[in-house]
Amino acid sequence: MDKFTVLSAVAAALPEANIDTDKIIPARFLKTTQRTGLGKHAFDSMRYLAEGSENPDFVLNQQPWRQAEILVTYDNLGCGSSREHAPWALLDFGIRCVIAPSFADIFFNNCFKNGILPIRLPRDICDALMGDAAMGSNARLTVDLPRQVVIRPDGQEVPFEIDPFRKHMLLEGLDDIGQTLQHEGEITVFEQTVAGERPWMPKISFE
Template structure:
């Protein structure tokens, strides 16, 4: 997993509350067995009409937001079912950071396991970001995970809180498996010392 230390990225807005995982990645696209390729279906039913034509009013279809890597939205982002495909689609589309006032717990946890930084700010701070995104063309945020701070080119500076364990996951580019593999020598040593007591499945 790619480490996350700092990011300066274009900001794209999705100005809706209660964005659920079925809106992020509709259920008809969950048949893929690999993690890649879901980005093309991100917010599919908001980005395309029934004939498959782009809905030009949706921000992610507008030229101003092409290549964005920071997504801002409203409260309770990622609610609904627990599908991990939601952060897969967000990451595959190009977003490394999501900013919202609150998140569904399972979605929030899944972000860290997939290299996405979900930042939680107050309603007032998120509203300020929406206003600045509309006010300034090509609006970028610089996100510094080392110092838990974000800023723009117009004097705005916000600090954000983050559990230290999760922060280290992102800084080191680790998921649960990667964290376990950091201790592979100790695991191998333990197995060697207890080889006689470890029960292995019997081959049929």
């Protein structure tokens, strides 16, 4: 996973609430067995017209937002399906940071696992950042993870919260499994305890 430290990039505004993961990547594109290659289908129904050509009115089809690496939306971003294909599609498109007043839990989690930084900021600040985003390439936002601030084009700094553990994992580009396996001894002890307390727990086998 790529490290996330400081990102200075074009931001795109999608001023909608409840952008669900079906909208980010429709189910018919989930037949892949890979993590990559989904970027061309990101926001498919908004991005392409019925006959398959690009919808010129959609922000990610316009310059300079084709190069957007930051996305700003309204509440409850990523609701619906748990599909990690949603952050994979965003990442493959080039998005590394999503900003919204609130996120659906599973999507929020899935972003971190892929080196995408989700930032919760109040609605009025999201409105201000959407105003910045509308200025396009003249108005790059800077997301400084070590200092936990979003820096607006006029230099104003907006602080944000993040779990220390998740921050560490993003900064170092670490994956969770290696971290958890450092606690394998405790997992084994737990298993032995449960085997004593709940011996009736069935094992599954179709043999």
